[in-house]
Amino acid sequence: MALGDPTRKAIFELLVDRPRAVVELAGELPVSRPAVSQHLRVLKHAGLVVDRPQGTRRIYCVDPDGLVALRTDLERFWGSALATYKTAVEQPDEEET
């Protein structure tokens, strides 16, 4: 549950808005920089955010190529749809029970 924590979710939402450095995130939330870094590690590990160096800082942003949620949603959607479909198509021919 990478987004189960309210602070972590807030961090993720800020990154959806635009890429930010740790210090910026800490400035906008009532948490310390080490705490922000900790949350970012979890988000990064979950594949939700990526980071890149910029000068002496690291800039974090939502993984633009991930589309993780969409893909997972659609896997579920079609998996469920095809299972229901199999049941429907293998039923004896009785329309609209």
Next chain:
Amino acid sequence: MSTHTRATATSVRSSIAVDAPIERAFQVFVQDFGRIKPPEHNLLGVELAETVFEARAGGRVFDRGVDGSECHWARVIAYQPPDRIVLGWHIDPRWQIETDPARTSEVEIRFIAETPERTRVELEHRNFERHGDGWEGVRDGVGDARGWPLYLQRYADLV
């Protein structure tokens, strides 16, 4: 399980074998599509009355609510009974309607007769990158009560 799902970076593939002749397999998919799709993915603000699948190239797929409102969420790109259907997917990553066809993914459904009484259905939902042209559209939805909370909930369920 007889359903197989596989994902790549920008597509999802799923296939299933059903005990039915190819004509029936095709027909049920189109006629009963409203029953087949998971009901929680109704984007209407009201209770769903029916799902309409206009069975022709150029047709639309839409949900109609009990109050008569309509939600057009796919278009029929190819309709070739009993072998193949291609749909344009007009739902963006926030599960909101996408009206720009250039920013829609597509779903191809192929029906293959394994025997006269058995049909394999192969589904590929591809070109997600068309939805993901930057995150501008997603960002616009952050303040929208129906957008992000739903999206984040799905994210949360995932991880």
